[in-house]
Amino acid sequence: MAWKNRESLLQHPLGILPLGRVEGEMIKAVAGAFAGEIGMPLRVMPGLESPDYAFDRHRIQYDAARIITRIESMDLAGCARVLALVDVDLFVPVFTFVFGEARLGGRVALVSLFRLEDRPERAVKIALHEFGHLCMLDHCRESRCVMHFAKGLGHLDRVAPYYCRYCLGQVTYMAGV
Numbered sequence: 001m002a003w004k005n006r007e008s009l010l011q012h013p014l015g016i017l018p019l020g021r022v023e024g025e026m027i028k029a030v031a032g033a034f035a036g037e038i039g040m041p042l043r044v045m046p047g048l049e050s051p052d053y054a055f056d057r058h059r060i061q062y063d064a065a066r067i068i069t070r071i072e073s074m075d076l077a078g079c080a081r082v083l084a085l086v087d088v089d090l091f092v093p094v095f096t097f098v099f100g101e102a103r104l105g106g107r108v109a110l111v112s113l114f115r116l117e118d119r120p121e122r123a124v125k126i127a128l129h130e131f132g133h134l135c136m137l138d139h140c141r142e143s144r145c146v147m148h149f150a151k152g153l154g155h156l157d158r159v160a161p162y163y164c165r166y167c168l169g170q171v172t173y174m175a176g177v
């Protein structure tokens with residue numbers, strides 16, 4: 001049974017999808033974190049253009065929900081879940097900006113590199129955090145856990161680039177590794 005699960009996972013890896021101008025260094029850091037922290041198979045997908053269709057002229061930002069909906073409607077090339085790295089500033093209606101966005105239990109998560117000042121370790125934390133939401137995790141009360149809600153860069157820099165024991169258990173269970 002375990003063998004069977006493993007086989008199906010290898011056929012349905014986590015896709016990393018660059019949108020717009022995304023440095024190879026960022027992709028490498030995020031891929032490395034998933035391989036190291038969760039040990040799951042990954043596939044870097046061919047990059048797409050920056051998501052102009054989601055631009056909001058009033059906010060001068062990009063609508064995270066529209067990007068997620070668009071990617072969900074695409075052929076995900078056999079990937080069970082997709083983590084899209086984007087070079088634009090994201091918003092959801094209730095926040096002035098978000099570092100990332102994912103629907104609880106969804107297939108597609110977004111990570112915005114826009115406010116991260118080219119620091120890959122910050123992208124890693126957001127990627128792990130949003131992936132946790134795809135795995136049905138809500139925010140964690142443990143202040144160092146990567147699932148702790150980070151409002152700004154100060155908060156983000158204080159969380160660790162890994163899950164607490166409880167969250168890691170949930171993620172590995174949901175990811176099937």
Ligand SMILES: [Zn+2]
Pocket residue numbers: 129133139149
């Ligand atoms: Zn969150």
Ligand SMILES: [Zn+2]
Pocket residue numbers: 140141142145146147148163164165166167168
């Ligand atoms: Zn936690």
